[in-house]
Amino acid sequence: MAHDYLKYVSDLQANSLQSLMQVHGQEVWNYAFLLTKNHHLADDIAQDVFLQVYLHIDSFRGQSSVRTWLFSITRNIAFNYKKSAFFRKAMLLDYIVPGAGAKSAEDQYMSRAYTDNIWELVLKLPAKYREVLILDARYEMPLAEIAVLLRLSIGTVKSRLHRARGKLKTYLEEADRHVGP
Amino acid sequence: MSDRKPDWYTRLKSGPFEEPIFDMKMQSAVELRSRSVKSAETNGKRRRAGAWAGGATAAALLALCALLFVPALGDPFRMAAGGGGGASEGGPAMTEVYVSAHLHVGMTEDQVKQAFGKPTEGMSVRRDFAASHVEDRTDIGTWTAVEAWRYDYEVRAGYEVQSDLGTDAGADKEGVRRGDIASQLVVIWKDGLVERAYYWYRDENGLAQAQYGPQMTSPDLPPSQAVSPEDNQTPDSPENPPEQPPEASPEESQVTTPSLPAANVGVRATGRSASGTFEIRPKKDGDERISLLGAPSCYGMETDLYFWGDYELYFRDAAGHETLVRELAGLEIVQRTDAVIQFLKYEWPGDKELFLFIPRYTDCHGLEFYAFGVDTKTGETSSFSFEQVVTTIDENETESTSRGESPYWTTSTAVKPVLEDGKLIVEGGRGAGQDGAIRYTFEPDWAKQRMNLLNREQIP
DSSP states (O other): OTTGGGGGOSSOOHHHHHHHHHHHHHHHHHHHHHHHOOHHHHHHHHHHHHHHHHHOGGGOOSSSOHHHHHHHHHHHHHHHHHHSHHHHHHHTTOEEOOOSSSOOHHHHHHHHHBSSTHHHHHTTSOHHHHHHHHHHHTSOOOHHHHHHHHTOOHHHHHHHHHHHHHHHHHHHHHHHHHHOO | OOOOOOGGGGGGSSOSBSSOOSOHHHHHHHHHHHHTHHHHHHTTOTTTTTTTTTHHHHHHHHHHHHHHHHHHHHHHHHHHHTTSOSOOSSSOSSOHHHHHHHOOTTOBHHHHHHHHOSOSEEEEEEOOOOTTOOOOTTOGGGOSEEEEEEEEEEEOTTOOOOOOTTSGGGOOHHHHHHTSEEEEEEEEEETTEEEEEEEEEEETTEEEEEEESOOOOOTTSOGGGOOOTTTOSOTTOTTSOOSSOOOOOHHHHHOOOOOOOOTTOSOSEEEEETTEEEEEEEOTTOOOEEEEOOSOBTTBOTTSEEEEEEEEEEEEETTSOEEEEEEEEEEEEEESSSSOEEOEEEEETTTEEEEEEOSBSOOSSOEEEEEEEEETTTOOEEEOEEEEEEEEEOTTOOEEEEEEEESOEEEOSSSOOEEETTEEEEEOOOOTTOSSEEEEEEEEETTTTEEEEEEEEEEO
């Protein structure tokens, strides 16, 4: 792994940070987006992840892969964002209004930009199923590593994954029915 | 579960988007932010506000700074990260502008390293005083020990830096004056925080000095040798820095910087039950970070302590047996002091006790809190989740509600949750632009460890 040497590093040089961002930046952004379903939040979180990496590289001890470590930071930051005052301010309303009548321009743009419309269905999954599914399907992460990242038992990971696959299969079938023969 | 992957897995191998989004522009923004981390802290945007509320603004400001100071910022950072001491081609290795923007009293060693890299040399000196000697924090001459970091920038090849912490705070002023060293930065530490700093460099008039923090006597001068302002002919001259402390602003002289507690040890919060004690501690082998908040904000004052890390909640029963009740990952705690936080305690009907843990003491909107319980008869503990009702409006403007669970809830900063008739009444936080708040009524289901939401009431 190109960045495994980071476990021996206490100060990250600018060029190493750049290299890390080039290799893992998009993955981190994707993961942040899939956690939050929000383009702008993903922008902010991904940038914060690498800022934290820069500031706390000495905390990386090589116990997991660099990618898993980055995902772990991404997850923490995403959850911290959800707890932040700004997010609470929005969520205190207890309403989520995606827009009256039609998809927002961003939604429309995003659905056009998906590599496959299956991603729209993935994003419909409840967060706990969505997360485990993308780590397994998109990132091909071993179940044991997913369990460490999500702080769950392997049994729980398997159970969630099973349900996630089941739900997505149902969504796919529904989508096929709507399209028709 | 079968290891066989569904066929549609192949459709998830790439994406979700075709175009890369974390592009060079974003990467550059990260690099700029990493260079300006101290500035971001000063503005209270260190972690979330910098990205949340100030995303576009900060990016614009940073871009402006970059345009203004590109020649000044580029090299200094690179040199500092390398630990200084070497020569570089083209442009100054460090500038007074950069030092002024990135160094301030009260920074931790980590923060200084982040801004300036590793020091060229760490220096320390100890002095013997009579047993009755009392240190004056504002006067280096009275300190029994002085510790400093020295950064040398652009040292001429072959030149040996002359340094003695007992003289000129360890700076090689003559070396800087002659041009053997482009500039030197000396950071003086007290209790692990920056007490003051000196930066020597050359300008068109020769040797120049910038001083950060209390402008006092040099470490080499005991108080009796200090030169009074009247004796000092040119107190503002770079070559003759004021030896006697000038009149500090009243606010500055009143400021006391709290010392940081040790990370990863101790108890951060506790609640005493009739049948035992709850304790929140940093996770074993965890990576707790403790720093000053750094800037006044919704989260508190700049001198408040900011704790961040993974924590564990234990319950120790009367016999001394400990049980791990819950893990609290990525928890943020902000408090005025390092005193152990006391849980709020509520006596519940049926020999039960409910405890609320509020990690932060203030906020502009609301404070998140966690709920734990214990059955005082059986000693069985509970860690509650809160039922959450989310109302959504779909594309056809059809309203629907769904119920979920949250590991914590948010309370008003002014009105703390109360117990009424076996129910927990929580006045929710207030957001900008909202009329009033929502009062939530929860009833604990002790068996399911869940706070069931019974009612939501809009209040002024």
